[in-house]
Amino acid sequence: MTPTNNETGDLPLDEFRREGHKVVDWITDYLAGNATMPVVPRIAPGDVAARLPASAPEQPESLETILGDFERIIVPGTTHWNHPGFMAYFAISASTPGILGEMLAAGLDSNAMLWKTGPAATELELRVMSWLRQAMGLPDEWFGLINDTASISTMLALAAAREAHPELRVRDEGMAGRADMPVLRVYTSEQSHSSVDKGAITLGIGQRNIVHVPVDDEFRMRADVLGELIAEDREAGMLPMAAVATLGTTSTSSVDPVAEIADVCERERVWLHVDASYAGVAAMLPEMRHHFVGMERADSLVVNPHKWLFTPVDISAMYTRRPEVLKRAFSLVPEYLITHEQDQVVNLMDYGIQLGRRFRALKLWFVMRAFGLEGLRSRLRHHCELAQRFAAAVREEPGWVVMAPVPFSLVCFRYAPSGMSDDEADAANQRILDEVNAAGDVFLSHTKLHGRFTIRLAIGNIRTEWEHIARAWELLRAATGALAA
Numbered sequence: 001m002t003p004t005n006n007e008t009g010d011l012p013l014d015e016f017r018r019e020g021h022k023v024v025d026w027i028t029d030y031l032a033g034n035a036t037m038p039v040v041p042r043i044a045p046g047d048v049a050a051r052l053p054a055s056a057p058e059q060p061e062s063l064e065t066i067l068g069d070f071e072r073i074i075v076p077g078t079t080h081w082n083h084p085g086f087m088a089y090f091a092i093s094a095s096t097p098g099i100l101g102e103m104l105a106a107g108l109d110s111n112a113m114l115w116k117t118g119p120a121a122t123e124l125e126l127r128v129m130s131w132l133r134q135a136m137g138l139p140d141e142w143f144g145l146i147n148d149t150a151s152i153s154t155m156l157a158l159a160a161a162r163e164a165h166p167e168l169r170v171r172d173e174g175m176a177g178r179a180d181m182p183v184l185r186v187y188t189s190e191q192s193h194s195s196v197d198k199g200a201i202t203l204g205i206g207q208r209n210i211v212h213v214p215v216d217d218e219f220r221m222r223a224d225v226l227g228e229l230i231a232e233d234r235e236a237g238m239l240p241m242a243a244v245a246t247l248g249t250t251s252t253s254s255v256d257p258v259a260e261i262a263d264v265c266e267r268e269r270v271w272l273h274v275d276a277s278y279a280g281v282a283a284m285l286p287e288m289r290h291h292f293v294g295m296e297r298a299d300s301l302v303v304n305p306h307k308w309l310f311t312p313v314d315i316s317a318m319y320t321r322r323p324e325v326l327k328r329a330f331s332l333v334p335e336y337l338i339t340h341e342q343d344q345v346v347n348l349m350d351y352g353i354q355l356g357r358r359f360r361a362l363k364l365w366f367v368m369r370a371f372g373l374e375g376l377r378s379r380l381r382h383h384c385e386l387a388q389r390f391a392a393a394v395r396e397e398p399g400w401v402v403m404a405p406v407p408f409s410l411v412c413f414r415y416a417p418s419g420m421s422d423d424e425a426d427a428a429n430q431r432i433l434d435e436v437n438a439a440g441d442v443f444l445s446h447t448k449l450h451g452r453f454t455i456r457l458a459i460g461n462i463r464t465e466w467e468h469i470a471r472a473w474e475l476l477r478a479a480t481g482a483l484a485a
């Protein structure tokens with residue numbers, strides 16, 4: 001079959017229709033059957049690359065051949081995040097409405113760098129950000145926009161925090177070689193995500209100026225210590241610029257006391273950014289709201305629908321109550337981007353680094369409408385219930401311990417029978433984890449808590465049910481039997 005028999009070289013549209021139907025069929029079969037595939041592929045580094053030609057083909061290849069290679073090379077080399085047995089890191093899912101929204105976004109290929117170049121994409125982005133904001137109980141005045149990841153959202157927030165000090169003139173003069181530039185300090189807990197550090201490093205704050213505030217025995221930032229550290233730094237002539245509180249930390253999903261942190265930040269006039277990338281969506285549940293009290297006092301916040309809101313990667317919602325500061329940090333309009341209506345509209349390029357902007361709002365719009373807020377809440381609630389059920393099973397099992405509170409859908413635990421030293425238990429848990437993951441049915445990850453190897457089971461995939469968790473538990477317990485060998 002000759003795939004390119006029209007003048008453009010693109011597929012003839014009747015062929016596109018045919019292949020497109022096949023692709024939807026393939027995705028449907030994948031979602032129906034991927035639970036039988038190993039979550040983590042049994043391959044070695046370089047295996048996929050070895051099966052790919054070193055150079056692009058000179059001649060067109062048929063879609064049939066390309067799709068065949070997708071199934072033969074790509075799928076077996078994929079770690080299946082969209083698999084009910086995926087319970088590592090923070091589990092995610094592309095729900096079917098989200099997949100359809102993503103497909104249509106590719107079809108439109110809208111580039112909302114300006115309102116004019118993407119009126120629907122711009123206005124829908126602002127509207128779905130407002131829907132999510134309301135659902136989470138955030139204040140009406142907050143402005144929200146979409147970035148690719150939480151890492152970028154946090155970096156932009158830190159840039160705004162710096163711009164909130166116009167007296168520094170960083171936008172004009174930069175930071176290097178200036179005797180009048182104070183040392184800028186960013187505070188975050190020992191448990192916060194590395195993206196906070198990376199964002200600050202990117203902005204030239206310097207890694208040594210990221211202050212990791214100690215946590216309490218439930219892995220929450222010590223707000224009293226934060227206050228002391230800020231006071232000490234001010235005394236030493238430094239400029240406390242921003243604090244980042246995490247609601248749902250990566251290792252344990254612990255919740256920093258954001259109201260107390262907000263007290264400190266307001267008193268000290270420090271920008272408060274909240275990283276609620278994973279757990280923020282749980283604020284949609286009335287019974288979970290208590291974890292989030294105080295977040296409405298933040299200057300900025302990030303929550304990722306691509307983590308626990310069933311929307312395909314990538315989509316990160318960034319909110320700020322001070323959009324004018326964010327705009328001051330980033331707006332730069334060259335002649336070729338001037339439009340007649342620029343004073344009447346929001347041009348999203350003004351609120352970050354990127355100019356081009358893909359139509360990410362579409363998939364979230366599909367998800368929020370197809371599930372409805374009730375549907376989303378019931379799924380989140382179900383995941384939290386599954387986590388509690390698993391944590392209870394671990395607590396009841398002799399020799400196993402739950403290592404951290406379980407506020408949401410993540411359980412941290414470890415095998416530590418009496419008579420086993422801490423070091424022996426570390427080695428044992430690593431072996432247990434490796435063995436469980438090698439089976440292919442589930443994928444769990446690990447962290448270290450109090451310096452000790454800890455296994456994490458994170459529930460977040462929309463198709464994860466108790467049977468998948470029970471299988472993980474069966475594998476975990478079975479793996480202890482092989483330890484002596």
Ligand code: PLP
Binds near residue numbers: 151277
């Ligand atoms: N913040 C927290 C609390 C996270 O758990 C993660 C990732 O798991 C991130 C930030 C980074 O997210 P992203 O991959 O969207 O940059």
